[in-house]
Amino acid sequence: MSFKDHDKKNFIADVARDFAARRISKRDFMKKMALAGVGFSAFSAGLLGGQRGFRGNLGLIGTEAMAQDASVTQWLKDVGSPFKGTKIRYTSEATPPTVVLDKIKKEFTDPTGIEVEVEIVPLEQVLAKATQDVQGQLGTYDLYYLDQSWVATFAQDTIDPTQYYKDKPDLAMPGFDWDDFSKPLVEGLAMYDGKMVGIPFDIPIFMLMYRKDILEKHGIAVPTTEEEFTAAIQKITEAEKANGMYGTGLQAKSGHYSLNCDWTQMVWNAGGSIFGADKKFKGNDEAGVAGLALYQEWVKNAPPESLNSTWDGQFQMMAAGQCALVQSWDEFFPGLDAADSKVQGLWMPAKPLNGKALRAKSEVGFGEVPNRAHQGGSVLGLSKYSKNVDAAWLFMQWACSKDVMTRCTLIGGFAPMRLSSFTDPRVNEKAVVGPGTTRHLELVKWIIDNDMASEPDMPLWAGFSNNEIPVNLGKLLTGQDFGGDPKKCMDTIAAAIDAAVTEAGL
Amino acid sequence: MPADSASHSPVEARATERRPWLPRWLSSEHPFPWLFPAAALMVVFGIYPLVYAITLSLYKRNAATRKMIFDPTHNWTKVLADERVWNAIYNTFVYTGVALFFQLTLGMLIALLLDSDRKGYGVLRAMMTLPLVIPPAVTGMMFLLMLNGSFGVLSRGLIALGIFPTGFSILGTANTAMAGVLTAEIWQWTPFMVLIMLAGLRSLPKEPFEAAAIDGATATQAFFKLTLPMMSKVIAIAVLIRGIDLFRAFDYVKVMTDSGPGTATETLTSYAGRIYFGSADFPYASTIALLTLIIVILASTTFMKIFKVKL
DSSP states (O other), X not given: OOHHHHHHHHHHHHHHHHHHTTSSOHHHHXXXXXXTTOOOOHHXXXXXXXXXXXXXXXXXXXXXGGOOOHHHHHHHHHHHGGGTTOEEEEEEOOOHHHHHHHHHTHHXXXXXXXXXXXXXXXXXXXXXXXXXXXXXXXXXXXXXXXXXXXXXXXXXGEEOHHHHHHHOGGGOOTTOOGGGBOHHHIIXXXXXXXXXXXXXXXXXXXXXEEEHHXXXXXXXXXXXXHHHHHHHHHHHHHHHGGGTOEEEOOOOOTTSHHHHHHHHHHHHHTTOOSBBTTSOBOTTSHHHHHHHHHXXXXXXXXXXXXXXXXXXXXXXXXXXXXXXXEEEETTHHHHHTXXXXXXXXXXXXXXXXXXXXXXXXXXXXXXXXXXXXXXXXXXXEEETTOSOHHHHHHHHHHHTSHHHHHHHHHHHOOOOSBHHHHHOHHHHHTOSSXXXXXXXHHHHHHHHHHTBOBOXXXXXXXXXXXXXXXXHHHHHHTTSSGGGOHHHHHHHHHHHHHHHHHHHTO | XXXXXXXXXXXXXXXXXXXXXXXXXXXXXXXXXXXXXXXHHHIIIIIHHHHHHHHHHTEEEOTTTOOEXXXXXXXXXXXXXXXXXXXXXXXXXXXXXHHHHHHHHHHHHHHXXXXXXXXXXXXXXXXXXXXXXXXXXHHHHHHHHHTXXXXXXXXXXXXXXXXXXXXXXXXXXXXXXXXXXXXXXXHHHHHHHHHHHHHHHHTSOSHHHHHHHHTTOOHHHHIIIXXXXXXXXXXXHHHHHHHHHHHTOOHXXXXXXXXXXXXXXXXXXXXXXXXXXXXXXXXXHHHHHHHHHHHHHHHXXXXXXXXXXXX
């Protein structure tokens, strides 16, 4: 199957999700489907619904508060004119900053004359496209969207942005302020082997979310540890299952990266790690197996559809009132408080769950950082092979500037990368229940500063976390293999991963 | 006037006349100029990718260093030792076999029902084509939602009938996921079989059926003794075309289960896709794709020999 064909199929699925989540009108939906070459009946269109993706508030675009500063427009005009007519491309997953940037890129293109093509595709395709690009040093993409787990893989293929800022003073954006970026994000996401691979771009991170009304109804205190959480979800499931509500909701889709995210958090909280200092897989040690066994218990207290759900399905469970306690992505919050949400104001944020003592950094391998909050951050990298490096560099600075990042946070409803965004009056003003809420961000900042974990920095991790680990976990959780024994499952994964690491000579 | 052209009409003479400045091989009576466009397209879009895939399969890629090392046996040894490949082959055959059985049986039954000249049947026949115009990815989305354990209309129906417990996830359970995916496949492609069967049924001569009716044959006897034998070639070609298509199943699996739970619905193409997009191991993904091609060629050749199908 060609990329084009694959893209088309995913485009259709994404458009259907957008329509179902009411992010696009019926007219736009039909128009986009027509673009994809689809001509199907209103009957089938009516059956599409139920899922979500972007949870921000695109309606803010064009409002006075979201207008671009005149000085920025002038700077873009001054430095961008030599590149008029240039086209730059980047490919990315549909993360909130990318979706917002795609919507407001006109603010960059109009003054500079530089066209920006943003290819929004599923995460695994972003990886495959970037891999092909660097393998052949093609320069098809001027910028790379790099998930935190790929930073090590692509470190050699990007230009250090801080160095380029110094090397090209005539193109340097005034007041860019590198110190404004959250330090844990720079160190945890962007740095590899002493080099800044890209600029921090987004930071979805785990936090605890709970239904205040349900916990009050059952006299349950907000859990702070995994033991308390487990007891609480068992109690809620027992009491509310007949009403269609379970204790928790999970993103346990077999073979999907989302399951890997849940699993890593369970391992870390059980005092384990993915790799040891000897670079061997440690998910099958005592702590790793205990973590997975606890997750099996959580699955019993989650809607069965959890086993076929990624983060999208998990959010749906929360929005539909099917669960009461969830440890997952902070990005869900604005969607839960959206104007048309049935649970507006009912979900509350809390610190991530505590577990056993964390494994020391000296005992783990490949730069892994065990902690309480799994993060799925990304960086925007400037391609070394780009044929339009300077034009792409201008876009990159603009996209990661203070003003644009703050506006992206407000429109996209995600945690900011810059410290100034956290204190921006427009962001603070939204810290109330309602569409585009930022009421969870203060806590998110605390989590980033104190509890942020990181998956291993190694070139094979993208493959392991998308294939070997979630596929075998799926076999265990759905009863396809291993007879419910977490140790057998982990041993199988260990054998596959250790062999691949040895073969790659790492 | 040359003697050999005396017998030709002026039009024929113009057709065979060769432009003196053109080489002989480019003359209009030579096949090359007429074959060239199709052959060029075939080379660019068919042969080149195939040769490239074969070449790629002879290399071993190190994900850490990105080096491509020539090692012709590495991927082929790996593919034969890979349990997931064997599981995928099994799943692909199950998927193809079950879908073919239902599509063929239902297709024939519906075609028999629609094989009538009575008023309104034309509209019914036209309506049968509706599922075919929906892209498979969209059909996959529709069934993904309809089979959702919490709110899906099909799931709720089956739960209401007591077949599954409340909240049961058809696509999230290893034993039922394949059936869920096959539902979408069968729904969408049965009409294709209906159309082929209808075309075949409507081209059958009436005389044998009239003779059978005079001899007192029942409808069932007529179907098994006349319709089926006379339709055997049509059925064989329909099975061949659909079988090859089914063997490449990707869309529904990708959208509905992404090969899961575990590897319960992983087919050869979806496994190749996971290796390609997830692990970026292009040579190994190419090897699996080539293996699929080899199996399709072997299976279809065997089928054509057994059923004496000539294309």
